[in-house]
Amino acid sequence: MSNSPMTDLQTRYRGLELKNPFVPSSSPLTGDFDAARRLEDAGAAALILPSLFEEALHYEEERMTHFLDHQDIGHFEAETFLPDMRKYLSELDQHVERIERYKKSLSIPVIASLNGVTPQGWIRHALDLQEAGADALELNLYGIPSRRNKSAVEVEQNYLFLVQKLLETVSIPVAVKLSAQFSSPVHFIGELEQLGVQGVSVFNRFYQPDIDLTTRHVVPRIQLSHSYESLVRIRWIAMLRNQVELGIAATGGFHTAEDALKGLMVGADVIHVCSVLLQNGPNHMADLLRDLRIWLNENEYASVQQLKGCLSYRNAINPAAFERANYAELIGHDAWLKVDLKRHRE
Numbered sequence: 001m002s003n004s005p006m007t008d009l010q011t012r013y014r015g016l017e018l019k020n021p022f023v024p025s026s027s028p029l030t031g032d033f034d035a036a037r038r039l040e041d042a043g044a045a046a047l048i049l050p051s052l053f054e055e056a057l058h059y060e061e062e063r064m065t066h067f068l069d070h071q072d073i074g075h076f077e078a079e080t081f082l083p084d085m086r087k088y089l090s091e092l093d094q095h096v097e098r099i100e101r102y103k104k105s106l107s108i109p110v111i112a113s114l115n116g117v118t119p120q121g122w123i124r125h126a127l128d129l130q131e132a133g134a135d136a137l138e139l140n141l142y143g144i145p146s147r148r149n150k151s152a153v154e155v156e157q158n159y160l161f162l163v164q165k166l167l168e169t170v171s172i173p174v175a176v177k178l179s180a181q182f183s184s185p186v187h188f189i190g191e192l193e194q195l196g197v198q199g200v201s202v203f204n205r206f207y208q209p210d211i212d213l214t215t216r217h218v219v220p221r222i223q224l225s226h227s228y229e230s231l232v233r234i235r236w237i238a239m240l241r242n243q244v245e246l247g248i249a250a251t252g253g254f255h256t257a258e259d260a261l262k263g264l265m266v267g268a269d270v271i272h273v274c275s276v277l278l279q280n281g282p283n284h285m286a287d288l289l290r291d292l293r294i295w296l297n298e299n300e301y302a303s304v305q306q307l308k309g310c311l312s313y314r315n316a317i318n319p320a321a322f323e324r325a326n327y328a329e330l331i332g333h334d335a336w337l338k339v340d341l342k343r344h345r346e
């Protein structure tokens with residue numbers, strides 16, 4: 001089957017018209033200018049910059065104050081070796097400069113990402129990123145609610161308050177990137193939509209601390225994802241699609257065109273890719289696009305639009321497969337599981 005360029009890959013997401021559904025998500029790869037250019041050349045439809053973390057700015061401010069307080073070391077020659085603070089680019093400056101540079105050099109939409117701690121920080125820095133020229137903003141809602149006295153309702157209300165304040169401030173489209181750890185994700189996303197959020201990215205994937213048995217230290221581990229991790233996203237997007245109107249980005253475990261096709265079929269508007277690009281480099285974007293086109297041609301789809309949502313909960317022939325009912329069926333009746341258990345008893 002020919003790789004016809006006629007297949008229409010366009011998709012609409014948070015008010016942005018994208019030429020195809022593949023968007024490299026926030027990571028050090030998109031923060032590197034050369035890699036960003038290669039991603040655009042290889043066909044990326046937009047890109048999301050690494051998050052600006054508010055606590056990184058606070059930490060930086062503290063270090064800077066400490067440095068300035070100790071700058072006067074009382075020896076002229078020694079002081080000439082100290083860095084010239086006029087040339088110093090703060091973390092925030094670097095994010096702002098990056099957006100300005102990308103906007104001058106790239107033609108695809110550039111989406112900024114923000115992870116704030118305080119309402120003032122969220123708002124001030126969201127404005128900084130908007131003024132630098134970002135086409136849209138993704139809020140990376142990443143907190144670890146570990147306090148016994150903090151209820152789920154309180155955590156959600158704090159998030160909603162922050163998002164509302166931010167929506168009142170910025171004029172560019174806003175999306176929220178969520179973790180999978182919500183008791184009722186569809187309800188929470190519905191609340192975000194009511195506030196005016198234009199898109200959600202489901203679900204972020206975080207590094208997990210590990211234990212080093214030799215040193216008995218807690219150590220951070222970044223492990224890249226695997227394709228099977230896309231399945232939890234696929235399930236939730238299927239259930240979400242017919243209950244909200246906002247844009248849905250699938251993120252987490254989308255490594256191949258097949259993974260992406262499944263995400264689109266259940267109703268995602270765009271597919272974020274991260275681990276697969278970190279593993280294979282920016283040019284891999286072109287392979288993903290080629291494979292997507294081939295599948296669509298072979299299966300006689302004229303456009304991505306035609307495919308989108310065809311297997312969402314409402315449209316699937318067996319929607320119960322997305323639900324708990326299917327779980328009971330699987331563990332109760334599946335023959336191989338019984339055989340396997342028998343083998344371990346022998």
Ligand SMILES: Cc1cc2nc3c(=O)[nH]c(=O)nc-3n(C[C@H](O)[C@H](O)[C@H](O)COP(=O)(O)O)c2cc1C
Pocket residue numbers: 025026027028049050051052113140177203204205222224225226251252253254272273274275276
């Ligand atoms: C090294 C690394 C850095 C990341 N940095 C960010 C970040 O700054 N902000 C953010 O929202 N997500 C960040 N992510 C999460 C990714 O954007 C993505 O949502 C997640 O890795 C799941 O997608 P994947 O399975 O394709 O990797 C990072 C992921 C990795 C691996």
